[in-house]
Amino acid sequence: MRLELYRVLQQCRRGVLLDLGLSGEHSLELPGCLLYTRCGTVPHLTYHTLCTLKHLPAVTQITLDSLAEHQEVLEEFQEGVRRFAGLKDTLIFCSLHDSAAPNHTGYTTNKTVSVWGSGGRIELTVAQYMALQKAIRPNWYQSMADGETRQLNPTRKRVCKAVDRTLSHLDECLSLHLKTEELRGAEIFGVVEGADVLEERVRSARETAKRPVGGFVLDGFHTEAMSQELRSQLIMAVIKELPENKPRVLLGVGHPDEVLACVEDGIDLFEGFFPFQVTERGCALSFSYTLDPNPESTERNGREFEEIPEHRESETLGHQQKKTPFEINLKDRRYQDDFCPLVVGCGCYCCKNHQRAYLHHLLMTNELLAGVLLMVHNLEHYCGFFCSLRGALESGRLDALKKKVLQGRV
């Protein structure tokens, strides 16, 4: 794995990861996002519907939350999750938790972490964690980490303990990694913890950077955990401690505005759970992100504004994450006879073949196809946003992109 930077502006980087995969056949443009999956499947999608997407991320993310319960099966299968899940031609990044799933606290001990599958909690020691990685055979995986401090107001002592534990887990993982034939060629990503305590963040980053890791995972910066201001402050302090030649993955952050800010702070890779969350609440990403060379011409990506406010009642979305200003709620009655595509000009399968009124109907009748079509659109839109972001960095127009993305906000 080799990181090549095309353009660096202060912390912000535009680059590419080269020579990825066992035979070095893959590359990954930065900044970028990972392909979100559960049990090795992009939610709702089959291979056919997935293949309609044009900008698919080269790296697929899987989580132990959805895979730990299948350890025995994977061990018997012997060829890793990529083949088990029928995912051809992709790299696998294995992380601990599903950022779109509810998180649990109170189960982490000095020696173990817990994951939650369909059958409940599974507790893992480092040895079990590594046995699982051996069965999964990822290309990259994060080391075992105590990420519990993303909860509000952990004590300083608890934060310190989380950093210590995470470092000791990393050392154990690294030593087992070397002894595991099946993981030859795979990279461990060290995890930076430290919650909102600046000194602990810096210590965690500095110590992790001393280890032979392939890259860094920045944990505990989740959208719900802190403000963007604090997040940026902490990330910048962390990044100062990290070598330039290794990628930095940020967990738990997916809103476009936060992504833009974190890219400026020096983040290379994001998780892809946000489009899934938007899908689950029956919404379609609709924010603008296309920078037109000619500002006079009509915008290609989406309506600039939704003139009529949507129904209040439809804004309460139960247990789902709250609707963000980057999406439209297709359950709203105003879409029942709206025969426009979800986003005018969008080239996704859904927008090329279906209209808002149809999606509204599918959502109102609880039809499974709603999830399929929304997932296709939201993924395409989100990946398109990252494409545009990379283009903006190349042409030095990040500010223009930020303005564009933020102007649709309510």
Place this chain on the structure above:
Amino acid sequence: MAASTERETDMGSVNAGVSARRAVSSAPPLALRILAECPVSKARACDLTLPHCTVNTPVFMPVGTQGTMKGITSDQLEDLGCQICLGNTYHLGMRPGPEIMEKAKGLHNFMNWKNNLLTDSGGFQMVSLVALSEVTEEGVRFQSPYDGKEILLSPEQSIAIQNSLGSDIMMQLDDVVSSTITGPRVEEAMKRSIRWLDRCIAANKNPDRQNLFAIIQGGLNAELRKACLEEMTKREVPGFAIGGLSGGEAKDDFWKMVTLSTDYLPRAKPRYLMGVGYAVELVVCVALGCDMFDCVFPTRTARFGSALVPWGSLQLKKKQFAKDFQPIDPDCHCPTCKRHSRAYIHALFKCDTAAMHHVTIHNIAYQLSLMRAVRASILEARFPEFVRTFMRRMYPSRETYPNWAVEALATVNITLD
């Protein structure tokens, strides 16, 4: 526009292909060309030309109740070779309703489906799904489950909705009674269905582009069936359905009504057996002379993890498949079997709806390829042998063949070994 041009071309080629031996019925917008008739049984293979494309029969029509084939996109359904599928008038009439359908310029457009659509009349759902429904000469009166309003579904109303849906084949509103009921109510329902057929024919605004099929009623009573057949076949309708069956009646009664109906139905028009879709029923009823079938079973059972295979079905959620790394059916060419194992689908059922989509795709592929195999055997004059092979594969031994199937096949000269 494209559709109508295409239709003319299709009809042209059908007419050009008329030979003395081949029967052609051409009451636009439908043409049935009988390609082969089994020399032993009543089975036949036809090309049924409809406004959106030609359908190769015998055909199984998957059911897309609310304007969608569950989690399958219209492209995926088309890729599976589906030439005609169903939409439900009752459901679509309630949501999104005829007004939206008119604005959407029909169901084909709304769901982006390029091939043919058949819509039912809504009567069956009304009687089976809505608790408070009342049938009078006027129509079926019921309370909307969505807003509690009282609604009357008359023959005219049913056709108006189906006209707004723009389906290639519409079904008449019939007076549906349970197939297990006996007595005067069955006769009343049969006679009312005939009167309603006339009202439906008169109400069809688009006879040039939407076919209206009559539905033969009469319960399990042979005399009533015959009376219904005699009356209905006097009407100028482009096709006939055999209705009022597959509602829990004994299989012995069921097949007798089917074979009686096909005996009296005109040879030159398509015959649609409603609500039938188990593999063995399909094969037997093709032998009895039916051309078209529909059933929710293959897609519904898929969502519960049941995959159809030539030797029965696999309950993929069962633990025994957790480490079974073979495809559902190693001989199946569907996208699911080409890519995924039983073990993976078993695992996926625990966390994502895509597991259902995989099995739905496989089950539709199974039904469609079964019918393609049936058709090929008829065209090659080896249908009876096909039936024997099919039965041997489906059942562990001769003793486990269902009696009704053995008897029904015997009446059309197909003996099982």
